[in-house]
Amino acid sequence: MDKVLGNTSGLRPAQLKSLSNLYRRRIEPGRVGSPELARNLAELAFDIRREVSVLIDRRGRVISVSVADAKAAELPELRMGENRLAGFHLLHAHPKGGGLSKGDLSTLFLKRLDAMSAIEVRAANGEGQPGLVHTAHLTPPGTVGEEEDWRILPPVPSFQIDEFDLGAQVSALEEEIARAARTRQATKDRERAILVQIDQGEFDADERLTELAELARTAGADVVHKELVFRRNLKPGTLVGAGKLEELTSRAYHLDAELLIFGQELGPAQAREIEAATGLKIVDRTQLILDIFALHAQGVESRLQVELAQLRYMKPRLLGAGAQLSRIGGGGGSAAGGAIGTRGPGETKLELDRRRINDRLSFLEKQLENVAMRREERRKQRSRNEVPVVSIVGYTNAGKSTLLNAFTHATDEPRRVLAENKLFATLRPTSRQGFIEGIGPVVLTDTVGFIRDLPKDLTRAFRSTLEEIGDADVLLHVLDAASPGADTRFDAVNRILEDLGFRDMPTVVALNKADATDEDTLRREQGRILDTVGEETPSIPTSALNNRGLTELREALADAINRVQREELAAREEVRERAAEWQ
């Protein structure tokens, strides 16, 4: 006896037998069902007072029988090609009557069924009789003017159930899906992504979403939709809840997106659950940032740091995730190629089996220690020269590298450092010699940009790079004063500096991109900075693009360096006096 799935508890053997006999039914290929099968289903559903579902493949064979509604009916593991439908449709009987339910329709959509049909059951002479048959099928992706993801056909009496040409409908739809896919192939080399930022009432939720879009763009995604989802309380499994995920899946279908990017870090189980519910590729903010770092990593140290951060992030996600492991391995590749969320620096190590991850982690840590030691040597050398050092810090994309170029007249290769409208363009600290009137030669160091909620794996991996900031005599904090949310970015950078223990270092602020904003905004920012950090920290409007404000910036830096040198002198003086007292 073939196995009847679903809730069969309490059924009599004869009832089970009749249900199992459904497996022997055959219908004409390309039809929804046959009048005989409809009668059969209606009688059985009436008899057991539960919904009965059969799954029928394109050759007209019954491939599964379940005592369950459409949503709970067990479907075979779907091996959907992107461009086709599931290859079977579901026919089921509603003992309580009624047309297609919301659950029926969302199952149709989420499982990409060829069609979904419900037979209303009517009682007559103490028996179940098939009433109207309701059928729905999917609409082509991106259909304009279509209200829903499906089209519900006018109901027909059960004796006309075999009149609808499902076969023709399915081929037309698949042809349309394939055509859309061909156009997509021809026009896109970027992954199309939908962004979701959860808003739990943070004041900067909007900015976070905008920033997520910038991150996605930098990682090479084409953002086709982004939305802020307000949730005071998060659902443990899916964060936003099943209904919202369904809505997003539908949107992805119509916008032809394959990637769903979340603005917060997802736990390993969450990512898996959301992936299972939507069938989309899921990437979180941390993964996105790691990805960008992987793309931009140049030089031994940055590559080691990025790989270390990636492995630390991956490790808990690989445990007990067989399916994901193979996908990570499959998608990985060179830094330039590969899909978003799977890129590794240089030769990717993400294929590593779990056993070897720990080995690789300790190897990387050791290597980084060595690099850090060599760097320490270099630092000592430099401090002996007693050339003042200015560290350029600030939020990513603030214009740090551009300003360094402008400052050191390094607009021509090969002295020019890379400046780009991409987040985290700079990962490796780069030093240049500059000259400041009244001070003489100074060293300016450009470094990796900051971002709010910097993933902790990255902070740890880049610790030594970040610590080098502390070697400076003066910090030059570059702020993009032209983009919205300058204040939150300023605060985010200060918070990170504070975490690193550099909050007390003498600082000069450059209100950069002054060319792209108005004087009122600049004055307002200056006022705000004065209120938060006091007049010890001057702020100068600059434009690294137009060389505006560079003279004033030099003067402010000269003042700050002078002050540091005077303080050092005074400190040394004090030490000497103390020593003299003791003699």
Ligand SMILES: Nc1nc2c(ncn2[C@@H]2O[C@H](COP(=O)(O)OP(=O)(O)OP(=O)(O)O)[C@@H](O)[C@H]2O)c(=O)[nH]1
């Ligand atoms: N309008 C305007 N754009 C600027 C200015 N300075 C820099 N930019 C632009 O801002 C973008 C980022 O510049 P970068 O110098 O790469 O910024 P960064 O702070 O080094 O960024 P990361 O290294 O990614 O952290 C580039 O597209 C620059 O052309 C400016 O004064 N005005």
Ligand SMILES: [Mg+2]
């Ligand atoms: Mg830079």
